[in-house]
Structures are given as C-alpha cells and as structure tokens.
Amino acid sequence: MALLPGKGGKKRKGGKGTPTKSPGKKSSKHDDEEFEEVSEEEVPTAGGKKGRGNAVEKRGKKEVPQKAKGKRKAFPESDSDDDSDDEPEMEDDTSEEDEDEDAAMEMLGSTRELLGSDSDDEDYMEMDDDPKGLEFSDDGSESEEELDVEKRSRKIDAQRILDEKDAEAEMQLNIQGESDDFRLPTAEELEEESKGPPDLPKIQSRIKEIVRVLGNFKQLRAEGSDRGDYTKQLALDLASYYGYNEFLMNMFMQMFPVAEVVEFLEANETPRPVCLRTNTLKARRRELMDVLINRGVNLAPLGKWSKVGLVVYESKVPVGATPEYMAGHYMLQSASSFLPVMALAPQEKERIIDMAAAPGGKTTYIAGLMKNTGVIYANELKESRLPSLSANIQRMGVTNTIICNYDGRKLPGILGKNTADRVLLDAPCSGTGVIGKDPSVKVTKSGEDIVRCAFLQKELILAAIDMVDASSKSGGYIVYSTCSVLVAENEAVIDYALRKRDVKVVSCGLDFGRPGYTRFREHRFHPHVANTRRFFPHAHNMDGFFVAKLKKISNTIKTTPKEENEPEDTAVAEEPENGEAVSADEDSANTSAGSEDDEDVGSQKKTKASKKKQKKASIEQNGSGVAKKSAPAKERNGSLNGAKTDHKNAVKQKKPGKQDRTMDAGNVNPTKRTEEEESSERLKQKKAGKQNGTVYAGKATPTKHKKLKEEGPVRKKQKSIEQSEDGKKSLTPTKENTAAHAKRGGVDEVQKKRNYSPGGKVKQQFSSKKHLKSKTRRK
Numbered sequence: 001m002a003l004l005p006g007k008g009g010k011k012r013k014g015g016k017g018t019p020t021k022s023p024g025k026k027s028s029k030h031d032d033e034e035f036e037e038v039s040e041e042e043v044p045t046a047g048g049k050k051g052r053g054n055a056v057e058k059r060g061k062k063e064v065p066q067k068a069k070g071k072r073k074a075f076p077e078s079d080s081d082d083d084s085d086d087e088p089e090m091e092d093d094t095s096e097e098d099e100d101e102d103a104a105m106e107m108l109g110s111t112r113e114l115l116g117s118d119s120d121d122e123d124y125m126e127m128d129d130d131p132k133g134l135e136f137s138d139d140g141s142e143s144e145e146e147l148d149v150e151k152r153s154r155k156i157d158a159q160r161i162l163d164e165k166d167a168e169a170e171m172q173l174n175i176q177g178e179s180d181d182f183r184l185p186t187a188e189e190l191e192e193e194s195k196g197p198p199d200l201p202k203i204q205s206r207i208k209e210i211v212r213v214l215g216n217f218k219q220l221r222a223e224g225s226d227r228g229d230y231t232k233q234l235a236l237d238l239a240s241y242y243g244y245n246e247f248l249m250n251m252f253m254q255m256f257p258v259a260e261v262v263e264f265l266e267a268n269e270t271p272r273p274v275c276l277r278t279n280t281l282k283a284r285r286r287e288l289m290d291v292l293i294n295r296g297v298n299l300a301p302l303g304k305w306s307k308v309g310l311v312v313y314e315s316k317v318p319v320g321a322t323p324e325y326m327a328g329h330y331m332l333q334s335a336s337s338f339l340p341v342m343a344l345a346p347q348e349k350e351r352i353i354d355m356a357a358a359p360g361g362k363t364t365y366i367a368g369l370m371k372n373t374g375v376i377y378a379n380e381l382k383e384s385r386l387p388s389l390s391a392n393i394q395r396m397g398v399t400n401t402i403i404c405n406y407d408g409r410k411l412p413g414i415l416g417k418n419t420a421d422r423v424l425l426d427a428p429c430s431g432t433g434v435i436g437k438d439p440s441v442k443v444t445k446s447g448e449d450i451v452r453c454a455f456l457q458k459e460l461i462l463a464a465i466d467m468v469d470a471s472s473k474s475g476g477y478i479v480y481s482t483c484s485v486l487v488a489e490n491e492a493v494i495d496y497a498l499r500k501r502d503v504k505v506v507s508c509g510l511d512f513g514r515p516g517y518t519r520f521r522e523h524r525f526h527p528h529v530a531n532t533r534r535f536f537p538h539a540h541n542m543d544g545f546f547v548a549k550l551k552k553i554s555n556t557i558k559t560t561p562k563e564e565n566e567p568e569d570t571a572v573a574e575e576p577e578n579g580e581a582v583s584a585d586e587d588s589a590n591t592s593a594g595s596e597d598d599e600d601v602g603s604q605k606k607t608k609a610s611k612k613k614q615k616k617a618s619i620e621q622n623g624s625g626v627a628k629k630s631a632p633a634k635e636r637n638g639s640l641n642g643a644k645t646d647h648k649n650a651v652k653q654k655k656p657g658k659q660d661r662t663m664d665a666g667n668v669n670p671t672k673r674t675e676e677e678e679s680s681e682r683l684k685q686k687k688a689g690k691q692n693g694t695v696y697a698g699k700a701t702p703t704k705h706k707k708l709k710e711e712g713p714v715r716k717k718q719k720s721i722e723q724s725e726d727g728k729k730s731l732t733p734t735k736e737n738t739a740a741h742a743k744r745g746g747v748d749e750v751q752k753k754r755n756y757s758p759g760g761k762v763k764q765q766f767s768s769k770k771h772l773k774s775k776t777r778r779k
C-alpha cells in the first residue's frame with residue numbers, strides 16, 4: 001500500500017523506534033506495517049489534520065529522543081539488506097570528504113541499532129565486539145581505513161549516547177519545570193473568571209496544559225488533584241472554548257481519549273469538503289470531471305473507495321447551479337452519505353425501501369445502482385421535505401421510485417411485512433456528526449433529546465427489520481445509518497435490534513472506518529457490533545457517521561422482556577387489530593406537524609407518559625445517553641405500557657389524511673410501472689405461496705388474495721377508489737377500495753383483520769394537530 005508522501009507520522013515512527021524499541025530488522029518492518037495500517041484508515045483524511053495521534057505523546061517524552069535520532073529519517077523505508085549494501089560505498093568515500101564520512105558514520109550508527117542482532121549484521125556486530133582483532137589486522141590500507149572508520153564510528157556512538165542522555169535529562173527538567181508551573185485554578189479564581197467574558201487565550205493554554213498533564217499523569221499531576229479534577233476542568237474549558245453545552249462535551253469526553261477529543265472538536269470547526277456524486281443514470285465520472293474543470297471547478301476523484309465521488313477543492317462557479325447539476329448529472333452529497341448505500345449494495349430488480357428518504361441523496365444513489373430497475377419506496381415523514389425529495393428524484397431521472405409520506409414506524413403495516421429485499425434506514429438523529437455543517441447542534445442537544453432520538457430509532461429499526469424478507473434470494477439486508485457519533489443512537493440501537501429480532505451484524509464491506517464500540521462505559525454490546533463502522537471528521541475527513549449492516553436470519557420475532565427505556569415491541573405485543581405498527585408515542589408523530597421543518601426527532605413529541613419515563617431514564621443514565629439495561633419489573637411495566645394501551649385503542653380507528661400522501665416520482669407513472677412489475681412478481685409469489693404487500697396511489701392495503709375473489713369484479717372497485725382520491729380526497733378506505741388494494745397487493749394475514757371505522761381517537765389527534773397549527777398561526 002502506498003503511503004502518503006510527506007506525512008509526519010512516518011518520520012516520527014522511524015525516529016522513535018531506535019532508542020526504546022527492541023532493535024532489528026523485524027522491528028523496523030513492523031513499524032512500517034503498523035504505520036501502513038493506520039495510514040490506510042486515514043487516507044481519506046488527507047485534506048485535514050492527521051488524526052488519532054496522541055498530541056501529548058508527540059510533544060512529550062518521546063520527542064527529544066526523536067530529535068537525537070534525526071538522521072534516521074534518511075532511511076525511512078530502508079531495510080537491513082539495503083543498508084549493508086550501502087556500507088562499502090560510504091567507506092570508500094570517507095577518505096575524500098569528511099562531511100560525507102561523518103554522515104555515513106552517523107547513519108552507520110543508526111543502521112547498526114536498527115539491524116540489531118539479525119544475521120545480516122553479524123559482521124558488523126563482530127567488529128563492534130572485537131575491535132582488537134581489527135587493530136592488529138594487516139590488511140593494508142583498506143584495513144587501516146576500516147580501522148579509522150571504526151574508531152570514528154565508536155566515537156560517534158559514544159557521543160550519541162551522551163546526547164541521548166542529555167536530551168533525556170533536559171526533558172525531565174522541562175517536565176519538572178512545566179509541572180511546577182501549572183496547577184488547576186482554584187474555585188475563587190474560577191469565580192473571578194466567570195465574572196468577565198471568557199478569556200480564550202487563557203482557556204486555550206489551560207486546555208493544552210491539562211491535556212499534557214493527563215497524558216503523563218503520574219509525573220505531572222499536582223499534589224492533591226486527582227484525574228477527575230483535571231478532566232472536569234478540561235470539559236468545562238473545552239465547552240467554553242469551542243462553545244458546546246456541558247452535556248455534549250461530557251458525551252464526547254467519554255468517547256475519546258483527551259488528546260483526541262481536542263482533535264475531534266477542532267475538526268468540527270470547519271465543514272468537510274464539498275463532494276459530488278456522479279449520477280450514473282445520466283453521466284460518467286470522467287466526462288463530468290472534464291466538463292466541470294472546463295467551467296472552472298477544481299476537483300478530483302474522491303478516493304479509491306468510490307467510483308462515483310468527486311471532491312471539489314475550489315470553484316469559480318456555484319456547483320449547485322451548473323447546467324450539469326440542473327440536468328441531473330450529479331448530486332451534491334457529503335462523502336459520508338455514500339457509505340450507507342455502498343453498504344446496502346442494492347441489486348437490480350429488487351424491492352427496496354428507503355424509510356427516511358428526504359431530500360433523496362441516498363434514494364437517487366440506490367436508483368443509480370439498480371439502473372432504474374425494480375422498485376424503491378422512498379418514504380419521508382415530513383410533508384415539507386417531500387418537494388425536495390421529489391425534485392431530486394425527477395432531476396436525476398429516477399423512474400423506479402414511489403414516494404410515500406408515512407411515519408416509518410407504520411410502514412410494515414402499509415408496505416407489508418417480510419416483503420422487501422433490502423431496507424435502508426438512514427435514521428433521524430441528533431446530528432452530532434455534522435457539527436461542522438450545523439454548529440447549532442453544539443448547544444441545542446440535551447440528554448433528553450438523545451434519549452428521544454434513540455427511542456424512535458429503536459422503533460424504526462424494528463420496523464425496518466420487519467419489512468425485510470429473510471428468504472429473499474438476492475437480499476435480506478437492512479442498513480442502519482446515522483450522522484450522529486453518539487453510542488446511544490448507534491451501537492445501542494443495533495444491540496437492541498439483535499436482542500429483539502433474528503438478525504446478525506455483517507460486514508459493511510467498507511474497508512475503512514473504525515469498528516463500532518462493543519464496550520462503552522458500563523455498557524457491553526454484542527461482540528458482532530464491532531462489524532459496524534464509525535467515521536469521524538478528524539480521522540476520516542468526512543462527517544461523523546455510523547453504518548451498520550444487518551442480515552435477517554429468519555422472519556421469527558424473538559420474545560424478550562422489555563428493558564428500561566426501550567420501546568414496546570409492538571410486533572411481539574398483542575397485534576393491533578388493523579395490523580399497523582403502533583408505537584408508544586403514536587401521538588408524537590401526529591402532533592409533529594407544528595414543526596415539520598425540524599429535521600430531527602425533537603419535533604416528534606412524546607406522550608406525557610413516555611416523556612416522563614424518558615426524562616427519568618435520562619437522569620438514570622448518568623449522562624451516558626445509553627439506556628441502562630436492567631430495571632425493576634415494576635418500572636418496566638410502567639407508564640409506557642399505559643400509553644401503549646391508549647394507542648392501541650386509538651389505532652383501531654383509521655387515521656385519515658397523512659397516511660395517503662404518496663406521490664409519483666419522476667416523469668413516468670411509477671404507479672403503473674409498479675403495478676406491472678408487481679403483478680408479475682405477485683404471480684410468481686402466488687405460485688410460491690408467498691405473502692406480499694404492495695402500494696397503490698399512496699395506500700397499501702394488503703389483504704388475503706382469496707378475499708379478492710369473494711369481493712367481486714375488481715375494476716369497478718378500483719374505479720371507486722380512484723374517483724374518491726381524485727375527487728374529495730376521501731382517504732378513508734372502504735370495503736371496496738380495500739378489495740381493490742388487495743387486487744394489487746398481496747396477502748397478509750394480519751391485514752385481514754383491519755377495521756376501518758373513521759373518526760375515534762386518531763381523528764381527534766388530527767383535529768388537535770390542526771388546532772395546534774392554527775394556534776401557531778394566530779401567534
């Protein structure tokens with residue numbers, strides 16, 4: 001693997017190896033391998049800072065010996081064979097130029113240490129061990145020269161050892177001096193500081209000092225202060241310096257070593273590079289590059305890992321307004337958002353559900369990989385985000401996609417359980433990975449928000465799994481992703497899914513990124529969670545991102561007890577009569593219209609009961625954001641269940657309106673296309689005796705195929721549903737249109753039980769939503 005030229009890390013490693021590590025060729029090579037591994041992971045970071053190093057280590061104890069070993073840099077990649085070949089040449093030159101000779105001797109010294117006791121160096125070692133033998137050699141002038149060289153070599157060696165000792169002593173002196181200089185501020189000093197505006201240079205230097213002390217705690221700590229005192233002050237200073245709330249800062253401090261947390265925060269200060277994704281339905285990357293370069297865009301391929309990505313360094317024109325952009329030849333998309341789709345690896349002719357799709361960056365990528373075949377259901381909860389989704393789908397020439405407007409948690413009841421080949425859940429999240437893009441996250445996210453996000457994410461992931469058919473020939477996969485870096489929204493959600501469903505975590509197929517955490521503070525996750533991938537701005541020069549790929553093993557649903565602060569598993573609990581997925585916070589989805597533009601889940605308000613419960617949980621979490629597993633049974637059966645019962649009653653009624661906002665995509669008639677495609681699929685599945693569900697004009701009412709025959713002529717009934725939709729937008733399914741849907745759709749035992757009586761509690765919720773809206777308007 002090629003190393004990045006001119007990177008500091010390599011030199012540091014090479015220099016550092018000699019004095020402390022066991023010398024020898026193997027050791028040297030091993031260093032290089034180690035470096036390569038690190039560099040592989042960090043190749044995409046090239047534009048930015050070099051991540052992951054421990055800043056304290058870099059400028060601390062090991063720095064001085066590195067300097068003493070400076071000449072080692074002349075052989076950054078040499079191994080012992082090369083070194084020994086060079087030796088005679090150097091010796092020949094010594095009689096002519098003293099400078100060269102000195103350099104050669106110094107190199108010889110370094111080389112010797114590097115070579116250690118490997119057999120290749122035996123001659124050299126012998127000379128060292130038995131100089132007398134050489135002194136009395138009568139090999140003529142050559143031997144005398146060698147003797148001379150050896151003498152000087154020994155001198156240099158001796159000098160070097162002295163230098164090293166001096167350097168070490170000097171460093172110890174510095175450390176002593178520094179540690180004497182620095183102490184934590186007293187309460188009074190902090191009080192005094194808080195009276196004025198933050199003194200940023202002072203805070204910055206204190207941050208540096210604390211990081212340094214924590215990196216060498218035993219030696220540098222001040223008497224009477226423990227690690228906790230330093231860490232606490234560091235969190236306060238970092239929060240104040242970078243402008244975060246304390247909750248978020250504590251979260252980050254729990255995730256990274258102290259030096260790395262600073263790198264992470266620094267990286268969040270700048271947005272990641274602008275990237276484009278070539279739309280392979282309309283363009284080729286090479287050609288697109290040429291055209292854009294001619295327009296004054298300075299750009300290059302994103303990296304070896306992507307065949308479609310381009311990174312923009314600078315541009316004379318707005319890249320979101322070029323004729324090529326307008327014509328849909330590319331999508332402006334962050335590098336990290338390529339990853340979930342690459343992990344999903346959609347195949348042609350599959351049935352794929354994108355559960356949270358707006359504005360469609362990933363949907364359109366999926367469509368490209370599927371070459372516009374098969375069918376994609378691109379679902380989005382927020383109505384206000386549908387136009388951008390629809391516009392992107394049209395601009396990019398996507399013709400295999402149906403846009404739906406549902407709460408993702410209800411999709412299994414709508415699109416059918418066990419019917420999809422693959423599902424992408426690019427979940428709504430706290431956005432803690434994209435602070436460079438949206439700095440407001442620094443102060444707006446609280447512990448409660450994270451608990452709320454995680455709660456919704458857990459509900460959504462179960463819905464995602466329930467829609468996938470474990471026996472799909474080509475698929476059976478679910479990809480879960482977030483642009484959050486918090487464990488509560490990532491590994492904890494995957495661990496929850498593993499406990500609740502028959503799935504396993506498989507490799508994402510991405511050859512960079514860090515493995516997901518399997519232990520985080522007091523939490524222990526399933527070991528396979530390590531197959532998930534994390535991406536960080538400071539380490540990978542892309543937005544913070546999390547990607548997990550699950551393979552559904554069977555369509556069986558596990559029955560495990562509900563843990564503290566986990567959603568009720570509606571698929572395990574008594575099946576609601578209308579077969580729709582019901583969540584404990586059903587109300588939340590219905591009352592979210594007041595703030596539909598809010599991209600995260602903050603707007604999806606909880607029922608009073610679940611809110612109270614979550615607040616309690618967030619306190620219990622002690623700030624980790626990850627729910628605790630064990631809770632007394634009494635608590636487990638607490639208020640959430642109460643809320644659930646209410647919701648169960650509520651959804652016995654048909655919820656009007658919002659469920660029926662499916663839109664056509666692109667400039668084709670995807671409904672027709674889907675019908676055609678699915679009728680042949682249905683035929684196949686009927687033969688195979690499989691279950692199926694489908695969507696027609698925004699509504700999916702899969703019922704038993706058998707029922708269809710009983711209901712009489714289909715075309716007439718289909719007309720009735722079409723008329724009602726075109727005309728009064730009466731979206732309440734009737735007996736007739738249910739049958740019409742059934743004709744288009746498939747078979748689902750649960751759906752048969754549906755009872756569509758309008759009104760009831762759900763309707764009331766809608767009116768209260770309207771009420772809320774008008775209230776807001778009045779305000």
Ligand SMILES: C[S@@+](CC[C@H](N)C(=O)[O-])C[C@H]1O[C@@H](n2cnc3c(N)ncnc32)[C@H](O)[C@@H]1O
Pocket residue numbers: 337355356357358359360361362363379380381382385406407408409426427428429598599600601604
């Ligand atoms: C991370 S964004 C999706 C980005 C999109 N996948 C893309 O690549 O362009 C998450 C989306 O989920 C939507 N959302 C929030 N709650 C949802 C829910 N309960 N069901 C479905 N979508 C939801 C948000 O409105 C938001 O558009």
